Amino acid sequence: MGIETFKYDNKIVKYFGLATIIWGIVAFLVGLTIALQLIHPIFNFKTSFLTFGRLRPLHTNAAIFAFVGNGIFMGVYYSLQRLLKSRMFNDTLSYIHFWGWQLIILSAAITLPLGITMGKEYAELEWPIDILITVIWVIFGINLIGTIMKRRERHMYVSVWFYIATFFTVALLHVVNSLELPVSLIKSYPVFAGVQDALVQWWYGHNAVAFFLTTPYLGLMYYFLPKAANRPIFSYRLSIVHFWALIFIYIWAGPHHLLYTSLPDWVQTLGVTFSIMLIAPSWGGMLNGLLTLRGAWDRVRQDPILKFMVVAVTAYGMVTFEGPMMALKNVNALTHYTDWVIAHVHIGALGWNGLLTFGILYWLIPRLWNTKLYSVKLANTHFWLATLGIVFYAIPLYWGAVTQALMWKEFNSASLLVYPNFLETVTKILPMYYIRAFGGLLYITGAVIMVINLVKTMIIGTFEDEEEVQAPALEDTEISENGSVGKGHRWIERRPIQFSILVLVAVLIGGLVEIIPMYLIKSNVPTIASVKPYTPLELQGRDIYISEGCYVCHSQMIRPFRSETERYGEYSKSGEFVYDHPFQWGSRRTGPDLHRIGRKYPDAWHFNHMSDxxxxxxxxxxxxxxxxxxxxxxxxxxxxxxxxxxxLGVPYPEGYDLRATADLEKQAKSIANSLGNQGVSNAQWDTKIIALIAYLQRLGTDIKAQQ
Amino acid sequence: MLRDVLNSISGIGIFPTIALLIFFALFVGAIIYVFRMDKPYEKLMSELPLKDNSAPKGE
Known part of the structure; x- marks a missing residue:
């Protein structure tokens, strides 16, 4: 057996590690800014680039793809090389991956404040960036699979399975959800519309949580938790069952984001069923993590790294219990559109992703720089600030969410809404927003302390780009230690290609069963004869609505509850959205639903309301x-x-494109005239406000016309 | 609604059943496999991450 000498690439781990730290701080700061914007609009700074509607997508993208994304790659590039006893497949690919990913983040940071957006949550980036994401992701995949192919360790440890599942599934989700038709370099329309777009979007959105925020981090947990605790994972057997069950079930759960909407009932039911089933594999992972520390809890008291990891895994357990509960229709009826959802995702993002990342950083940086952590005391301080920050962040939001939801639904003895003015339900929960922002501030303070601690550590240590190691070459034989040829899972663990195919089959089944019928459902969405395509002016207005990120705070989906039909009007029908590329149903009502806003107020009201x-x-x-x-x-x-x-199939008459501009001008001038009659003298027909008013006044009126 | 959708695609009625069966088979297969797994192999696998002894030089 020949012993080979080779080097691990530590520099790429350092690069991704530094990017994780820097983008983490950026994501948290943007988060704090938008938290302040919800307290008082003064923090929107009266400039189009920094409004809540544009910064909130920047915050989510920065947190998910910049902070957690770089965290994933940092952990993968470190653990993969060591688990497989092999340098990364190709250095050039590693660095193209790194710089490409930073370029994507930078593009997002520039385009989103400019209002260049697809208007789909966590998939806001426009088509040129979408293509770049695809290319860079494939490069990551080639590097990942290539490293696995030239490994010196025959068996693939459970972390590697999670990395493989992450690569294939994210590729699939991103490509399908980004199918779009470009109009210009900075504008495109998704090929799906309305109900179909909603289903594809939340199939993507939910699985972005599953395969970007969860599976790669489980892979990291399975590597770094045993390393930090210096003991093997509690149950390798449990990890097998939990892995397959998790990736198979997760992909089905997306429709729980669309309960009580116009999505067909059978899809909603599938989503609920699989969401409940998800508790089992999720808790399998959590228990496996926590039980790894059995008999070592005394060390948890002293080691801040283990503290971070324990609370991270506990947060994972809480959030994966809470999620299925929120997917129950009766619970969802209350929690959906409220801050409960925001609190829920932050238990996941700040708790699970954030704390695990911090734990890994505190473990990794001293090792990469060949030294000890500068200050254990500061790390402990960070731990308490972060943990308290999460508590102060989440609890007020839960409180506010229930308060607001109950106010929305409260009727008096005369069967009238007790709080008919939506604004009353917003101002009521503002104190909760103050406390939430304070929680965020605590969390950021902790992170800044971490930066100081880690930088000091880097200064006292010496970084080694290349780490020389030795390992025996991989032999071709398949004889295991006891002399028997591997079977079953042991067989698959040695074969990355077959393993990858099996993973793809597992995730495709759920996707296909839900999405194929939705492709064909076009003929099954009950059509409504009075629903007509938008006029050119309304279409332009709709694009302004998307660009300003109105969907971030306003839903366009009235659920069939009396409390909603009383407040907003007739509940939304699937046939009303057939020309909506993209759908704009929203997920949070910071402001009221807008689906029936059309003709509710005069044009001048909208003009004044938008100006201030x-x-x-x-x-x-x-x-x-x-x-x-x-x-x-x-x-x-x-x-x-x-x-x-x-x-895309919207039935404008042939050659209408040539007449559209004239029609637009005619409608715009008539709105400007009506504004003049209502006392608004300074309205010009070709300004954006006119197009937006045209769109808002159209919303939901196709059905009104029928009645 | 379910019936309308299913009726429009020939043979799609069998899809969820097939999916459930595949999942069930996979799940049962995985359970059977892990219960039959021998101890030394499990030990070998679970100790994989601990095999490279990278400790900070300061410790």
Whole structure:
């Protein structure tokens, strides 16, 4: 047996580690900014680039793809090389991956504040960036699989399975959900519309949580927790069952984001069923993590790294219990559209992802720099600040969520809504937003202390780019230690290709069964004769609505509850959304639902409300949009947009693209006139506000016309 | 609604059943496998991450 000498690439781990730290701080700071914006609109700074609607997508993208994304790659590049006793497949690919990923993040940080967005949550980035993501992800995949192919360790440890599942599933999710038709370099329309777009989006959205925030981090947990505790994982057997069950079941659960919407009932039921089933494999992972520390709890008291990891895994357990509970229809009826969802995701993001990342950083940085951690005391301080930060973040939001949901649903003895004014339910929970922001501040303070601690550690240590190691070459024989040829899972653990195919089959089944019927459902969405395509002006207005990120705070989906039909009007029907590329149902009602806003108020109300919400709604926390009154609509692109819509199947008459601009001008002038009659003298027909008013006044009126 | 959708695709009625059966088979297979797994092999696998003894030089 020949012993081979080779080197681990530690530099790439350092790069991703530094990126994790830097983007983490950025993501937290943007988070704190938008938390302050919800307290008072003054923090929107009266500029279009920094409104809540544009910064919130920046925050989610930064937290998920920049902070956690770089954290994943840091952990994968470190653990993969060591688990497989092999340097990464190709150094050039490693560094293209690193710089490519940072370029994606930078593009997001530039385009999102500019209002360049797809308008789909966690998939906001426009088509050129989507292509870049695909290329870079494939490069990561080649590097991952390539390393596995040239490994010196015959068996693939459970972490490696999680990495493989992550690569294939994220690739699949991203490509399907990003199917879009470009109109210009910075604008495209998704190929799916309405109900179908919603299903594909939440199939993606939920599995982004599953395969970006969960499976890679479970892989990291299975490597770094045993390392930090210096003892093997509690049960390798449990990890096998838990892995397969998790990746198989997760992919089905997406529709729980769309309960009581216009999505067909059978899909909703599937989503609920599989969400409940998810408790088992999720808790399998949590228990495996926690039980690894059996008999070592005394060390948890002293070692901040283990503290971070224990609370991270506990947060994972809480959040994976809470999720299925929120997927129950009766619970969802209360929690959906409220801050409960925000609290829930932050238990996951701050608790599971954040604390595990911190734990790994505290373990990894001293090793990479060949020294001890600068200060264990500071790490302990960070631990308590982070943990308390999460408590102060989440509890007020749960409290506020229940308060607000109950206010939305409360009727008096005369069967009238007790709080018919939506704003009243917002101002009531503002104190909770103060406490939440304080929690966020604690969390950031902890993170800053970590940065100081880690930088000091780097200064006192010496970094080694290349770590020389020795390992026996992999032999071709398949004889195991007791002389028997491997069978069953042992067989598959040695064969990355067959393993990958099996993973793909497992995740495809759930996707296909849910999505194939939805492709064909077009003929099954009950069509409504009075629902017509948007006029060119309304289409332009809709794109402004998307660009400003209105969907971040306003839903367009009235659920069939009396409390909602009383407040907003007739509940939403699936046939009403057939021309919506993309759907704009939203997920949180910071402001009221807008699906039936059309013709509810006069044009002048909207004009005044957009220029300063306090004019019409004193105490409102909505940002003002004065630039919409000045900026002009891009008229030249109208024919292109109409043609794109025609390609996607929207039935504008043939050759309508040539007449669209004239129609747009006619409708815009009539709105400007009506504004003039209502006392608004400074409205110009070709400004964005006119297009937006046209869209808002159209919303939900196709059905009203029928009645 | 379910019936409408299923009726429009020939043979799709069998899809969820097949999916459930595959999942069930996979799950049962995994359970049977892990119970039959021998101890030394399990030990070998679970100790894989601990085999490279990278400790900070300061410790």
């Amino acid at each position: 919400p306090e004019l019409t709604s004193p105490g409102s926390i909505m940002p003002s949009y004065p630039w919409l009154l000045k900026q002009k609509v891009d008229l030249d692109i109208t024919p292109k947009k109409i043609r794109a819509m025609q390609t």
